Amino acid sequence: MVTAADSSSLRDRANQETFERLVQSDPVLVDIRRAGEIVPGLEPNVVLTSGVVMDWDEYGNGQRNAVIGGALFEGLADTPEDADRKIRSGDIIVDGCHPHGCVGSLAGIYTASMPVFVVEDRRYGTKGFCNFYEGPSHKRLNYGVYDQEVDEALRFIERVIAPTMAEALKRSEGGIPLRPLMKRAVHMGDELHSRNTAATLLFIRELFPHLLNVYVDRPDDVSKTLQFMSESDYFFLRLGMAAGKATADAAHGVEGSSVCTAMTFSSKYFSIRVGGLRDAWFSAPLEPMQAKLFDGFTEEDIEFMGGESPINETVGLGGFAQAAAFALQVYQGGSPQDMIQMNENMYRITVGEHEEFKIPYFRYRGTPTGIDVFKVVETSIQPVMDIGVAGRGGGQIGAGIMRAPLACFESAAEAYTEAYPNAAATTVST
Amino acid sequence: MVTAADSSSLRDRANQETFERLVQSDPVLVDIRRAGEIVPGLEPNVVLTSGVVMDWDEYGNGQRNAVIGGALFEGLADTPEDADRKIRSGDIIVDGCHPHGCVGSLAGIYTASMPVFVVEDRRYGTKGFCNFYEGPSHKRLNYGVYDQEVDEALRFIERVIAPTMAEALKRSEGGIPLRPLMKRAVHMGDELHSRNTAATLLFIRELFPHLLNVYVDRPDDVSKTLQFMSESDYFFLRLGMAAGKATADAAHGVEGSSVCTAMTFSSKYFSIRVGGLRDAWFSAPLEPMQAKLFDGFTEEDIEFMGGESPINETVGLGGFAQAAAFALQVYQGGSPQDMIQMNENMYRITVGEHEEFKIPYFRYRGTPTGIDVFKVVETSIQPVMDIGVAGRGGGQIGAGIMRAPLACFESAAEAYTEAYPNAAATTVST
Incomplete structure (x- = not known):
C-alpha cells in the first residue's frame, strides 16, 4: 500500500x-520551413489560433478577425463572409496551436503556407514551432488586422526573409543553439518576453557569418533580411517561444507531476x-x-x-x-x-x-x-x-x-x- | 568690484x-588612420604612454616594459637595452597621451604606425583618438607584455582589422554616431568602462551593412574582422574612450570652471x-x-x-x-x-x-x-x-x-x- x-x-x-527537464532543455534552431510541410496536422484547410479551441461564436471580435484574416491570406476564402461561412460549415477548420506543437503570439494565426522556425530540443527530442514576427507596424495579423499592408508584410516574410534566413541557417551546420544566447541576453537586460533587444542582437551576430556566405548569391535579399532583423528589437521573441514550447513539451508528461x-x-x-x-x-x-x-x-x-x-x-x-x-x-x-x-x-x-x-x-x-x-x-x-x-x-x-x-x-x-x-x-x- | x-x-x-558641453557632445566615429598621419605631434620617434609624463626612471616596471615594447614594435630600437639607451639619450621621446588627443588603455602605448579610431565631436569640433583593443589574450602590449604573440596580434590588427573596418566605415557616409549606441548600451547592462558587451554588439550591427559591401572584394578580411569584433566583448571600450576624450576636450577650457x-x-x-x-x-x-x-x-x-x-x-x-x-x-x-x-x-x-x-x-x-x-x-x-x-x-x-x-x-x-x-x-x- x-x-x-x-x-x-x-x-x-x-x-x-x-x-530538471525544464532547466536542462537544449533548444536549437534547426530549420525554417513552410508550416504545412512540418507542423503535425496542419492541413491546407486548417487555421490555428491561440488558446484552447472554442466554439466559433465564442471568439471575440479581434481574434475572430485574425482567424478570418488567416483564411483569406491562405486563399481559403474570398471574403470575410465566405470565410465565416466555411468555418461554420467545417470546410475551414479552426484549432488551437498547442496540440500542433505551435505557440501563437497574441491571436497566433498559423496557416499551411506560413514559414515557421523549427526549434528542436537536442536533449529530449521535442520540437517547437513558431511563425515570424511581422515587423514593427502596429497593424499585424496576430493583433487582429488583415489588410493590404498586413498582407504585404506577410508575403515579404514568406518570399524574402524566411528563405534567406533558411539558406543562412543551412550553412550553420547543425543549427543555432538558443540556450547560450538566451542565457547571455538575461545578463543584458532581456527577460525574453516583452524585451528581446539583446537576444535579437546576439542572434543576428550568430547568423551574420552565414548571411555573409549567402550574400554572394543574393545580395539584395541578405541586405533586406539584415535590415528586417535589425529594425525589430522583438525579432527574437518567436525564437524564444519556439524554444519555450520545445522545452515545455519535453517537461510535460511526467507521471505525478x-x-x-x-x-x-x-x-x-x-x-x-x-x-x-x-x-x-x-x-x-x-x-x-x-x-x-x-x-x-x-x-x-x-x-x-x-x-x-x-x-x-x-x-x-x-x-x-x-x-x-x-x-x-x-x-x-x-x-x-x-x-x-x-x-x-x-x-x-x-x-x-x-x-x-x-x-x-x-x-x-x-x-x-x-x-x-x-x-x-x-x-x-x-x-x-x-x-x-x-x-x-x-x-x-x-x-x-x-x-x-x-x-x-x-x-x-x-x-x-x-x-x-x-x-x-x-x-x-x- | x-x-x-x-x-x-x-x-x-x-x-x-x-x-552642458559634457552632455551635449555628439561623438562620431569618422575615420580609422595610422596614428602618425593624424595624431598631432606623434613623430616617428615618439612613444605615448598613460598618465602625466614622468622622468624615465620613475616609471614602474610594467609601464616601462610597455613603452620599450612600443619602441621595439615600431622598430625604433633593436633590443630592450637599446630602447632604454635611446630613451635616455632623447633619440626616442616618451610623452603622455592626453596632450596629443589620445587616451591610453592601461599602459596605453601609441606609436606612429598604429591604427587609431578617429572620433570627432560633431557639435564642438574636437577630436579624440584611441588605438585598438588587442584581443582577448591576457598578454597584451598595454598590459606591459611584448613578445612574438603580442607582436603578431598587433600586426594582425594593423594589416587586417583596421584596414577592413576603415573600408567599411568609408561606406557609412559620414561615419557612425556613437552617442545613440552608448545610450542604448546603458539600457542593456553596460556602464561602458568595464562592461561593453551591448555596445560592442550594437556597433557591430551598425557596421554590418557596410561590411557586407566590402565583403565582395575582401571576403576573408571581412570574415576575420567580424570574428575579431565578435569575440571581444570589450571591443567597444576604445571607441568609448575616444568619444570620452573628444567630449572631455570639448568641455575643457571654460573660464571659471x-x-x-x-x-x-x-x-x-x-x-x-x-x-x-x-x-x-x-x-x-x-x-x-x-x-x-x-x-x-x-x-x-x-x-x-x-x-x-x-x-x-x-x-x-x-x-x-x-x-x-x-x-x-x-x-x-x-x-x-x-x-x-x-x-x-x-x-x-x-x-x-x-x-x-x-x-x-x-x-x-x-x-x-x-x-x-x-x-x-x-x-x-x-x-x-x-x-x-x-x-x-x-x-x-x-x-x-x-x-x-x-x-x-x-x-x-x-x-x-x-x-x-x-x-x-x-x-x-x-
Whole structure:
C-alpha cells in the first residue's frame, strides 16, 4: 500500500524531474520551413489560433478577425463572409496551436503556407514551432488586422526573409543553439518576453557569418533580411517561444507531476496544462490586466485576442525574470521596485531556480522555474506575465502585466487530487 | 568690484556650461588612420604612454616594459637595452597621451604606425583618438607584455582589422554616431568602462551593412574582422574612450570652471585636469584598489601600469553608471547593493544628470556627470572607476574599483582658489 509519505515523495520526485527537464532543455534552431510541410496536422484547410479551441461564436471580435484574416491570406476564402461561412460549415477548420506543437503570439494565426522556425530540443527530442514576427507596424495579423499592408508584410516574410534566413541557417551546420544566447541576453537586460533587444542582437551576430556566405548569391535579399532583423528589437521573441514550447513539451508528461507545462489564453479564457495530467486543460475567465498604453488609448480600448507567449513564463522567463530587465518599465510601466517584488514572489510558487538563466540584480540567482499548481493555490500568488496589449480596433496599443487566474490552478489541483488521490493528500511546503 | 555672490555665479555658470558641453557632445566615429598621419605631434620617434609624463626612471616596471615594447614594435630600437639607451639619450621621446588627443588603455602605448579610431565631436569640433583593443589574450602590449604573440596580434590588427573596418566605415557616409549606441548600451547592462558587451554588439550591427559591401572584394578580411569584433566583448571600450576624450576636450577650457575634464594615471600617480585651469594637472600617489582577481592571483600580484580609461567616468560613465551594469559583479566583484550605493554617491560630487545616458534601475535618472572638485573636497567622496587590473608579470589579472585620491582634488581646489580668488570664496552646496 502507498502511504502518504511515499505519495508525497512521488510528487516531489515528479516535480523535480519536470523541473530538471525544464532547466536542462537544449533548444536549437534547426530549420525554417513552410508550416504545412512540418507542423503535425496542419492541413491546407486548417487555421490555428491561440488558446484552447472554442466554439466559433465564442471568439471575440479581434481574434475572430485574425482567424478570418488567416483564411483569406491562405486563399481559403474570398471574403470575410465566405470565410465565416466555411468555418461554420467545417470546410475551414479552426484549432488551437498547442496540440500542433505551435505557440501563437497574441491571436497566433498559423496557416499551411506560413514559414515557421523549427526549434528542436537536442536533449529530449521535442520540437517547437513558431511563425515570424511581422515587423514593427502596429497593424499585424496576430493583433487582429488583415489588410493590404498586413498582407504585404506577410508575403515579404514568406518570399524574402524566411528563405534567406533558411539558406543562412543551412550553412550553420547543425543549427543555432538558443540556450547560450538566451542565457547571455538575461545578463543584458532581456527577460525574453516583452524585451528581446539583446537576444535579437546576439542572434543576428550568430547568423551574420552565414548571411555573409549567402550574400554572394543574393545580395539584395541578405541586405533586406539584415535590415528586417535589425529594425525589430522583438525579432527574437518567436525564437524564444519556439524554444519555450520545445522545452515545455519535453517537461510535460511526467507521471505525478503537479508542475504547469503550458499557459495560454484565447480572447475569453486563460488555460493551463499540468505535467502529470496529460492533455487536460484547466480554464478560467481572463482577468483585467495592468497595462501601460500608447498615447491616445485608454483601458476601454483593450481587447484580449489570445496569446501563448506565456510559454516563456512557463519555462522561467518573462515575468519570472523581470528583475533582469529594468528597462522594461518604459514599455510596460511599473517601477523597478515593483518588478523586483513580483519577481521575488515567483520564487514562492516554483519548484526551483534555473541553472542557466540567472538574474544579475539577484546576485545571479537562477530565475524561478516550474510553477507548482499546489504552491499557487496555497499562497494565492498569481503567476505574472509580461505581455503586449491589443486594441479594440486591432493593432498593438500597449504592454503590461497579466496575472494567471487562480481558478485555473484550483481546478488543476482538484483534478490532480482525483488523479493521484494519495499524492495530493500531503501538502508540499518549501 | 566683483562680489562673492557674483563670483559664485561665475563658477556656477562656468560649471553649468562645462556640464552642458559634457552632455551635449555628439561623438562620431569618422575615420580609422595610422596614428602618425593624424595624431598631432606623434613623430616617428615618439612613444605615448598613460598618465602625466614622468622622468624615465620613475616609471614602474610594467609601464616601462610597455613603452620599450612600443619602441621595439615600431622598430625604433633593436633590443630592450637599446630602447632604454635611446630613451635616455632623447633619440626616442616618451610623452603622455592626453596632450596629443589620445587616451591610453592601461599602459596605453601609441606609436606612429598604429591604427587609431578617429572620433570627432560633431557639435564642438574636437577630436579624440584611441588605438585598438588587442584581443582577448591576457598578454597584451598595454598590459606591459611584448613578445612574438603580442607582436603578431598587433600586426594582425594593423594589416587586417583596421584596414577592413576603415573600408567599411568609408561606406557609412559620414561615419557612425556613437552617442545613440552608448545610450542604448546603458539600457542593456553596460556602464561602458568595464562592461561593453551591448555596445560592442550594437556597433557591430551598425557596421554590418557596410561590411557586407566590402565583403565582395575582401571576403576573408571581412570574415576575420567580424570574428575579431565578435569575440571581444570589450571591443567597444576604445571607441568609448575616444568619444570620452573628444567630449572631455570639448568641455575643457571654460573660464571659471571647477569641473574635472580628465582623470588619468601612470604607474605612480593619479592626475586630474580642471576645466578652468588650462593645462595644469594635479597629481597624487595612487591608492590601493579594491579588486577581484582571476584565479591564482593575489593582491601581491597587482601592479599599476597606468590608465586613461577613467576618461569615461569623467563624462558620466563607468563607475558613475554602475547601477546600469549589475552583471559586472562577476567580473569586478562587489554586490549590486554596493554598486547602487557607489553610484548614488557620485550624484553628490557632480554638477548634474546626463540627459542621454540614463539608468533604468534608478527609474531612468541620468548618470551623475561633471565632477566638481569642490564637491569632492567638501564631501570627501572619492570618484570611483571600474578598471582592469594588471599583474606584476604582465597581462591582466583581474578587475575592480579604483578611487581617485582626494589629494588631487584638494590641490586642484587650491589652485582654483589662487586663479579665481573671488569665485572660490563662496561654497557651492547643492
